[in-house]
Amino acid sequence: MTKPVNVEDFRTLARRRLPRMVFDYLEGGAEDEFGLQHNRRVFESVRFQPHRLVDVSARDISTNLLGKHQRVPVVIAPTGLNEIFWPKGDLVLARAAARFGIPFALSTASNASIEAVAKASDGELWFQLYVVHRKLAELLVKRALNSGYTTLILTTDVGVNGKRERDLRNGFGLPMKYSVRTIIDGALHPRWSFDLMRHGMPKLENFASDQVQDTELQAALMSRQMDASFSFDDLRWLRSLWPHKLLIKGLSRPTDAARCIELGADGVILSNHGGRQLDSAIAPLETLEETTARISAPVLLDSGIRRGSDVVKALALGASAVLLGRATLYGLAAKGGDGVDAVLEIMRDEIDRTLAQIGCPSVSRLSKDYLWRSGSADTRDTTAPRATNQLKEDA
């Protein structure tokens, strides 16, 4: 391939470098993967109705999110097992985010520990919490607090794991099991295999610390199941543990979003986990407007974002910012830090270019007015007088 110019090009490069089972883990959705496709369709179905003859010579794509200035209205989403895509994947993503002036969200299922990422990055760090066991959750939250993370994300859509059939077929899991198939797969992807041999099999470092030697916690970890009993009542408990910003991720209903805010959350993330959990779930974009109408706190969104124009569409429908999941992972898996930089650069350029094309000088000015809907303000107003040539009339 000549120089990759969009996220899809990085997806192609990632697929080439990764063994099939690793690419399938990155790419796969739940069951029939209709959700994965649906997320894209919904973005594609939203069209712009550009304003013309507007001065867009100076454009501003920065934003204020949760009281902090961000150079681009995107966040790197929490993703587990980043080191199977590239050596030190968590650190590579965190440093790239810092270079672009955006937050990086570290997953509970990260390969680098909470402390190691904090040490390696001088950018803004968020921590994503999976509640596997309450005692363990409390330990993780304290560690994130002591390490200077600014925002806690509670992920709520993994009460049970999604049925990811690619992973089931491939027998994917950590530690990776060797079989004739995986060895052949590895041999066909020598650059990836060489990196793995040099750096060793990734571990879940957050659980390797001495603090998790407790047998009850070890048993909870071994089961790899989330605590499916976690409910709104437990949100109060989590709120009491974390004094900084708290976001609730994985929501699909405006009423749930409102309840989270009432219980003390600072914002919500509409997400269907990138189509990896409930295959028939709605796409987050479909409930964005209703949610922003219901709550005044920030509403973030992810699932299916592959273009800067997708970011602009989400912001125009009321999102405060978006999270990138697979997009930045494609960059990471294809070319490490250079790949993540390139994907973020592409996103930044496409957001800016879209603003110029639709006649909007700043992301803070985006609204539904820039989107096409039959029945939008321009088409509805049939009572407006027909335009006449003022210069001719006045003469």
Ligand SMILES: Cc1cc2nc3c(=O)[nH]c(=O)nc-3n(C[C@H](O)[C@H](O)[C@H](O)COP(=O)(O)O)c2cc1C
């Ligand atoms: C490989 C992979 C691992 C993920 N791991 C986590 C995780 O550990 N915690 C979490 O809250 N979400 C996780 N997610 C979901 C992302 O945070 C995000 O919601 C999703 O990727 C957005 O969709 P997109 O990939 O289409 O952008 C993961 C997603 C992928 C692709």
